[in-house]
Amino acid sequence: MNNKQILIYGAYGYTGELIARKAVARGLKPILSGRSAVKLQPLANELGLSAIAVGLDDEEVLARTLKDVAVVIHCAGPFSATAEPMMRACIKSGTHYQDITGEMAVYQQAHAMDAEAKAAGVVLCPGTGFDVIPTDCLAAALHKAMTSATHLTLGFDSDSGLSPGTAKTSIESLGVGGAVRRNGKIEVIPHGGLTRTINFGRGEKFAVAIPWGDVATAYYSTEIPNIEVYVPMSPRRAKKMQRLNRFRWLLRMQWVQKWLKSKVDKNVQGPTENQRAEQKTWVWGEVRNDRRGERRVGRVVTANGYDVTVHGSLAVMEFLLDYEGKGGYFTPSKLCGHQLVEKLPGSGAIKIGID
Missing domain, CATH: 3.40.50.720 (NAD(P)-binding Rossmann-like Domain)
Structure with a gap:
């Protein structure tokens, strides 16, 4: 061009x-x-x-x-x-x-x-x-390390606050639920429906599955048929998420979505430059082949989102x-190779091991 x-x-x-x-x-x-x-x-x-x-x-x-x-x-x-x-x-x-x-x-x-x-x-x-360079690149690197993987789990831990746009995207998912990929197909699951403990890179934390984009993109990148994505969350907040499930029908309504998004416009501002400079993100991933008893874990630290x-x-x-x-x-x-994330300012190298 x-x-x-x-x-x-x-x-x-x-x-x-x-x-x-x-x-x-x-x-x-x-x-x-x-x-x-x-x-x-x-x-x-x-x-x-x-x-x-x-x-x-x-x-x-x-x-x-x-x-x-x-x-x-x-x-x-x-x-x-x-x-x-x-x-x-x-x-x-x-x-x-x-x-x-x-x-x-x-x-x-x-x-x-x-x-x-x-x-x-x-x-x-x-x-x-x-969304979704770090997790997508880590998924591709993990798949390269274990091409026979049948399960991929990803996650990230960050102190970064939400921008107005990201907050509105989160509101849109409230009426839908969570999402995972099972046997190659995306399945909707209840909010807070899957939990586990994960060491994202700064100690073990309780974590909850979320409908992150990699449920789609990591499959296109790796063809691994079973995919989940997690973020750390307190058990108390997870229980609050679970209570939202009974109201998903209401949260899908256009007037409710519009009202919630108007609250974002009034109350949510993106983090300042100084705040962003102090925030890092710990990205974690795991591939498994349970039939062979094989497992690999990968991590990469990046700048704030x-x-x-x-x-x-x-x-x-x-x-x-x-x-x-x-x-x-x-x-x-x-498009750019899994090394893309490593080339970004504030990012470290992808590290893959058995834990």
């Missing part, structure tokens, strides 16, 4: 702005975009960048906007509503697509669009942030600017 222009859509959101500022600090000149010109222009003026306000409801207009763009970094959620129209516009315009979602449905949608993307020579790579998202998005973008391979759907590890 001769054109090196990039576009950041949703640039005035918490993470979109972080990515835009870091891109400028690296000497790049991205186009800033989003639905609101009023929100876009102040940031564009401050950073000395071009800004284009465009909605996602007209695929033709959006595709024309992208016709001279090599890569889109899509940062505007909820991705369950915004990812598909942006991916379709990218396929039509010949623009590589990446986003920062953690929503499982988006990974499934991108995977379903693999043939269209291949035909257009366009890469679709959702999840180029904390938001810095991983910023640096990870830009690393994948730079990879795509020089990419000459085939189009289609990719996970981060399938």
Whole structure:
């Protein structure tokens, strides 16, 4: 691709702005975009960048906007509503697509669009942030260490707070439940339905299974048929999660979702730069082949989730600017290799052993 222009859509959101500022600090000149010109222009003026306000409801207009763009970094959620129209516009315009979602449905949608993307020579790579670069890369490394694995368990431990976008994504899952993959199929499980004790890297902790994106993506990366993802949680909070199960029908209702998300807008702010600098993330994974009695454990320490998202998005973008391979759907590890996470600022090396 001769054109090196990039576009950041949703640039005035918490993470979109972080990515835009870091891109400028690296000497790049991205186009800033989003639905609101009023929100876009102040940031564009401050950073000395071009800004284009465009909605996602007209695929033709959006595709024309992208016709001279090599890569889109899509940062505007909820991705369950915004990812598909942006991916379709990218396929039509010949623009590589990446986003920062953690929503499982988006990974499934991108995977379903693999043939269209291949035909257009366009890469679709959702999840180029904390969701799901560290866990996806660790999963790929563990699979390389045990290609016969039948079970994959992943997890992470972090003190990082939520951004508004991440909090809203979490709200969307309240009415659905948890999720795991069993025998190759995704199954919905009750909130708090699976628990275990895990040493993520700083001592053993009680942990609960969550519907993290790797339930989809790690399967695409490894083809391991049984996958679970855990985060540490107090037993008391886990019991509160379990009580939510009786209200899932209510939490799915649109007016309840809208009300809860309005609370996020009023009360949730992303962590400050100083807060992010003090926060690390401990990522853990386990592969097993119970028939053979084999087990391997892997760990990697990264920067906080938001810095991983910023640096990870830009690393994948730079990879795509020089990419000459085939189009289609990719996970981060399938596109850039499992070493991607080790190259990000604040990350250590992946370490794999028997414990």
